[in-house]
Amino acid sequence: MTTRAQLLSEMDAIEATAKRLATVAERTDDQRKQDLAAARRELAMRMMTVMAIGEEYPPIRQNAAVYAELRQRLSGLRAVIADHQARWSAVAIDSDDKAYSASSAGVQQAGRDFMRWVRHQVESLPPSTDNDDGNAASRAVAS
Numbered sequence: 002m003t004t005r006a007q008l009l010s011e012m013d014a015i016e017a018t019a020k021r022l023a024t025v026a027e028r029t030d031d032q033r034k035q036d037l038a039a040a041r042r043e044l045a046m047r048m049m050t051v052m053a054i055g056e057e058y059p060p061i062r063q064n065a066a067v068y069a070e071l072r073q074r075l076s077g078l079r080a081v082i083a084d085h086q087a088r089w090s091a092v093a094i095d096s097d098d099k100a101y102s103a104s105s106a107g108v109q110q111a112g113r114d115f116m117r118w119v120r121h122q123v124e125s126l127p128p129s130t131d132n133d134d135g136n137a138a139s140r141a142v143a144s
Contacts, residue, residue, distance in 0.1 A: 026105050056068075
């Protein structure tokens with residue numbers, strides 16, 4: 002069974018990958034385009050992992066309203082990412098292109114908004130079993 006700690010750990014990994022992607026997007030070196038493509042792939046894979054384990058996390062899966070909203074929000078985020086990547090393939094972008102930078106910033110904001118919402122849901126829903134990570138409540142109070 003997926004635990005709260007596992008889900009939050011995967012979300013932390015997504016946030017780290019998204020930060021790395023944003024850093025790569027701002028670079029101008031020759032390796033930038035290859036690193037951008039790799040970071041995009043990693044981010045997509047990590048998002049699929051979060052969705053898969055989120056579906057296994059009982060407090061989300063068993064709450065029809067939260068689960069439906071999760072799927073809706075994830076679908077919206079995927080659409081934003083797909084649109085950005087369709088307009089700005091890694092090999093076609095120029096680092097000084099203001100339109101690219103604006104599009105990239107929009108995707109980054111959409112990703113942060115999604116992750117903030119998911120994290121809030123995970124931290125505010127009661128754990129499903131005694132085996133779940135009980136430290137989430139103290140993390141929620143601290144934030």
